[in-house]
Amino acid sequence: MTEIERKLDSNGIRPTAMRILIYKYMAEKNNALALTDVEQAFQKAERTTLYRTIKTFEEKGIVHQIDDGTGVLKYALCEPGCNCEIDRDLHLHFHCNSCDKTICLTQHKIPHINLPEGFMAEDANLVVKGICDSCSAY
Amino acid sequence: MTEIERKLDSNGIRPTAMRILIYKYMAEKNNALALTDVEQAFQKAERTTLYRTIKTFEEKGIVHQIDDGTGVLKYALCEPGCNCEIDRDLHLHFHCNSCDKTICLTQHKIPHINLPEGFMAEDANLVVKGICDSCSAY
DNA sequence: TATTAATTGCACTTCTGTTGCATTGCTTAT
DNA sequence: ATAAGCAATGCAACAGAAGTGCAATTAATA
Numbered sequence: 001m002t003e004i005e006r007k008l009d010s011n012g013i014r015p016t017a018m019r020i021l022i023y024k025y026m027a028e029k030n031n032a033l034a035l036t037d038v039e040q041a042f043q044k045a046e047r048t049t050l051y052r053t054i055k056t057f058e059e060k061g062i063v064h065q066i067d068d069g070t071g072v073l074k075y076a077l078c079e080p081g082c083n084c085e086i087d088r089d090l091h092l093h094f095h096c097n098s099c100d101k102t103i104c105l106t107q108h109k110i111p112h113i114n115l116p117e118g119f120m121a122e123d124a125n126l127v128v129k130g131i132c133d134s135c136s137a138y
Numbered sequence: 139m140t141e142i143e144r145k146l147d148s149n150g151i152r153p154t155a156m157r158i159l160i161y162k163y164m165a166e167k168n169n170a171l172a173l174t175d176v177e178q179a180f181q182k183a184e185r186t187t188l189y190r191t192i193k194t195f196e197e198k199g200i201v202h203q204i205d206d207g208t209g210v211l212k213y214a215l216c217e218p219g220c221n222c223e224i225d226r227d228l229h230l231h232f233h234c235n236s237c238d239k240t241i242c243l244t245q246h247k248i249p250h251i252n253l254p255e256g257f258m259a260e261d262a263n264l265v266v267k268g269i270c271d272s273c274s275a276y
Numbered sequence: 277t278a279t280t281a282a283t284t285g286c287a288c289t290t291c292t293g294t295t296g297c298a299t300t301g302c303t304t305a306t
Numbered sequence: 307a308t309a310a311g312c313a314a315t316g317c318a319a320c321a322g323a324a325g326t327g328c329a330a331t332t333a334a335t336a
Contacts, residue, residue: 014333016283022192035323046285051324053283069263071293072323083166094257110264111249117234125207126251128206134155152302154314173292184316189293191314209324210292 018045022053023062023077031101032066032074032093049101068095068102068127081106090124096132103132149198154227156183160191161200161215169239170204170212170231206233206240206265219244228262234270 004023008015025041026033038050056073057063064082068072082091082104090110095102110126142161143153151157163179164171176188192213193199198215202222204212216222220229220242233240248264 003157014282016333020282048286048325049284055325056283058242067205067209071205071211073209092251094253097260105254108251108253111251113246113249113264113266114229115232115246115266115268116243116271118274119262120267120269120274121266122268124264124266126248126262128253128257128259128262130253130260131258133254136256136258152313154302156315186294186317187315196312 007062010061013056013060013062018049019053019056022050023057026063026075026077031103032076034072034074036072066093066102066104066127067125068093069129070095070102072098074102076102076104079104079106090126092126092128094132095127095129096135097129098131098135101132102127111115142189145200149200151194151200156187157191157194160188161195164201164213164215165186165275169241170214171207172210172212173247174210175188175229203242204231204242204265206231207267208233208238208240212240214242216241217242217244226265230264230266232270233265234273235267236269 004020005015035051039047058065062078063075064078068074091104091106092108092110093102094105112123115121146153151227155261173189176186196203200216201213202216206212229244230246230248232243248262253259
């Protein structure tokens with residue numbers, strides 16, 4: 001039983017060949033992926049399978065969904081410190097306007113926001129757009 | 139020449155009957171609207187017309203687009219202090235999980251975010267989700 | 277091994293955003 | 307005042323992503 005199989009298994013996900021491959025692929029990338037990205041990488045597999053696999057990952061809490069404002073949903077593996085389900089202390093995401101990649105800044109938490117009377121925060125989503133470190137290096 | 143006509147005219151938008159109606163409708167609402175919302179309100183008009191009208195408003199800087207994470211784009215009139223085009227000091231938006239409305243918190247600016255080395259911010263989008271003042275009153 | 281449940285593949289549907297083109301309506305110069 | 311020209315609108319259709327129903331296959335378990 002490999003590392004990944006154990007990971008899936010311990011989260012109540014049956015470690016099928018497909019799922020292991022998809023998990024491995026997502027783990028290799030350091031940026032959030034759209035369904036189409038995964039589709040490109042696994043052209044032999046059905047879109048629906050990939051879709052449902054990622055949704056399963058999400059339900060089981062090992063992947064979180066990101067809306068980076070591009071109109072396409074992105075997904076990224078939850079890393080240590082991600083805490084996307086446990087508390088409201090959510091990390092922020094960065095979208096590069098140059099290379100179009102979206103990355104999780106797991107260490108960077110969303111600062112506390114003061115809301116007007118009567119408003120109660122349950123969740124927050126902060127996407128900063130600009131130029132990422134790779135692109136600014138040139 | 140009415141208030142609205144002057145507003146449109148001074149922003150380089152020809153004040154047609156349709157546009158005046160749409161502007162008036164958006165001004166009445168205190169929350170951001172999706173295209174379908176406007177569509178519901180003007181069932182006699184074409185979707186395309188509404189779409190292009192709002193896009194025109196956006197281009198001319200009297201409306202700003204909001205991605206509240208629901209997957210549907212919302213639009214809201216720019217109010218004094220909105221500054222959506224001028225500087226990067228953007229205000230935040232609140233999405234109510236109960237009534238599903240999205241509102242601009244024009245007075246509440248996005249706090250400064252420290253980014254890792256090499257990252258440069260150009261823009262930011264912060265959506266706080268929770269219960270709005272109307273819904274929490276019950 | 278037989279039974280049962282979960283996973284995958286295929287075909288569609290829906291929804292939103294968007295564009296091309298013909299037509300209508302408004303502006304302006306003659 | 308009228309014709310020419312441009313902007314606005316209506317109609318039709320397309321594109322892309324998200325999501326669903328169902329049959330077929332695969333894996334787990336008794």
